Amino acid sequence: MKVACDCNALTRAVQVASSVVAPRSPKPALGCIKMEAHEGRVTLLATDLEVGIRILLDKMDVTESGAGLVPADRFHAILRELDVDTISISSTEQETTIEAPGAHFSVLGDDPADFPQVPEFPESGAFEIAADELLALVERTLFATAKENTRYALNGVLWEVEGKNVTLVSTDGRRLSLARGKCKDGPAEKVSAIVPSKAMLLIQRCMADVSDASQPARVVLGEKEILVESPPVDGSRRVAYSRLVDGHFPKYDDVIPKDFDKKATLGAEAFLSAVRKAALLTNEESRGVTLKFSAGELVLTSRTPEMGEAEIRMPAVYEGDPLEIGFNPNYLMDAAKVVDAPELVFSFKSSSKPGMLTEGKTFIHVIMPVSIV
Secondary structure (H helix, E strand, O other): OOOEEEEEHHHHHHHHHHHOOOOOOHHHEEEEEEEEEOOOEEEEEEOOEEEEEEEEEOOOEEEEOOEEEEEEEHHHHHHHHOOOEEEEEEEEEEEEEEEEOOEEEEOOOOOHHHHOOOOOOOOOEEEEEEHHHHHHHOOHHHHHHHOOOOOOHHHHEEEEEOEEEEEEEEEOOOEEEEEEEEEEEOOOOEEEEEEEEHHHHHHHHHHHOOOOOOEEEEEEOOOOEEEOOOOOOOEEEEEEEEEEEOOOOOOHHHHHHOOOOEEEEEEEHEEEEEEEHHHHOOOOOOOEEEEEEEEEEEEEEEEOOOOOOEEEEOEEEEEEEEEEEOOOOOHHHHHHOOOOOEEEEEEOOOOOEEEEEEEOOOOEEEOOOOOOO
């Protein structure tokens, strides 16, 4: 293999591919990125056998077709240090040479034949969703997945697709996040799947760099796998692949409360700022902020014996009897950060029941309260 590449485009692509590579693997090939060159195109492949990515870089100067397997960490480190426009890369069976003006690297790797297959995007069976809409759905649910849980279904995000509607749901047992969006050419009958958190993070990275976020991404949701193809990113296309989580997601409709009798309408940015301020005087032992709602006002308070106390006031349109309720401020901030509207609505039943934060009908976030001593 011998190819001349745009250094900046290749560096960004290798950075994304490196995020898939397992830091420790008994199989050396899995610590590498496979680079294939053929007819003006360079393809980068990376996988940990559960999640994978295929990045297609077009308009490359390929003088000799072939493939090379390069350790991901060394490949990325070298590219970051090369402040040039174009680099030359050539590979033999177990060695890759990277050349730039004043620099020459010979990197030992592995045999490309040892690298596992990374699926290509299929020619049919896909539905489309705008890249910015898919990114918003991911950002509104990924943060609420369980980080460590023996119930593997909670370590992923539930996807439900039917017709023009896409719904993503996540929960870690203490909060639940639901986001709704629109798609094109979705299945006539509802299809459900649980996508692992690592795959969701990869999809997020792919969509965040899209050149024109209004362009559609394509998604294939199969029985055992999901493939997501991004719109163009700096002249490249990215195909994220993942196996699905084998498990049963909780019946989320049963978790979403429906009998609220108290409601507060708040400025989204003002609420996020107020919670941040109140959280400054909390710690791991007293991880709680009290919200006191009354007509026209919300008062947030926090108290830590060794640090002091805080009181933050902000305007609120409040309907219902006065209420005092405690929440983990991190959970409040996580939800408020992804609200994409000037206002949000916070609904309650009592101080011992979950609160529900909403943005119209597209975002619902249910949070369990905490007791404040």
